[in-house]
Amino acid sequence: MAMKSLRRASLLLALPLLSGCATLAQLGIQAPQFSVDNSQQPQLRLVGPGFGHPQGGAALRLYARVRNPNPIGLTLARLAGGLQLEGRSAAQVDFPLGVPLQANGDVMVPLDITVNFNDIPGLADVILRAATGQSIRYALNGTVGVDAGVLGQPTFGPMNLLSGSARVTR
Template sequence: MRSRLIWLVAMLALALPACASLGALAPVVQMPRIEVAEGRQAEIRLVAPTLQRPLGGASVRLWARVQNPNPFGLTLSAVDGLLFLEGRQTAGVDFPLGLPLAAVGDTVIPLDIGISFADVPGMADVLRQALDGSPIGYRLDGSMRVDAGVLGQPSFGPTTLLQDTLHVRR
């Protein structure tokens, strides 16, 4: 019995440092790829003034295809960044996602962003384009975090995550 206990303690002593070093494997985790989802149109919808948005605002929906290039599953924990419309910084974004991604899998997700016109001076040109029904160029710059279990929780970016045009939804 005593020899089993000694053997168990010896195995634990060897295993614990090995487990602690697994976090060093985080560099083997590849960044998920994110791109504009085919067949899904990004859209902007004008929102009437409310108590929270006295000057009104807009609601933007972007569609993203997220691909996991890794041979193991992971969770896309968050996407943080900035939305630009026609080259103007328009809104900060912070998506706590918790989106599971299968090994070498992909999925399409909506990213909904609210914009208050009170927070964005100089949006007259973008508003005019929206009212005319013209497409509006957008860019989402940011970083993403993943949870890869024992391989760690690496962050990737900043980088341009998505870039395309929005169309007015009426």
């Protein structure tokens, strides 16, 4: 008899949870929030001609501060989108990440992006600016996917993830 009452009470407690988790939106799950991590400077290096990039390229490391505004932990599973340099499309990115985000917490995530100059017409002035030590404006736009466990794997965006400027480091 006590076991039957316990099962009935468990079922009554679980019903609101089961009916309330139909979608992540109903639970108020929000997208992770991205910002430039000001404790690190973005690093831009010019890369000389070589195999796979006969006209050279650039290696850009950005440091993102990713905040989880949700009361539950998530995993930042993927970031996909495009990088612009001085307002021009420069590279496509697709990062499988697997970064755990604690509830209401934040973490620094380094993002390494390679720009291949022979694939990108119209970046001559960007190359010149970089070579002469001037700062280069960047913007990373895209979508992010999270893994919320049993609650699903939603994707958020497209949105502006990061923007700022970088100088060539030697």
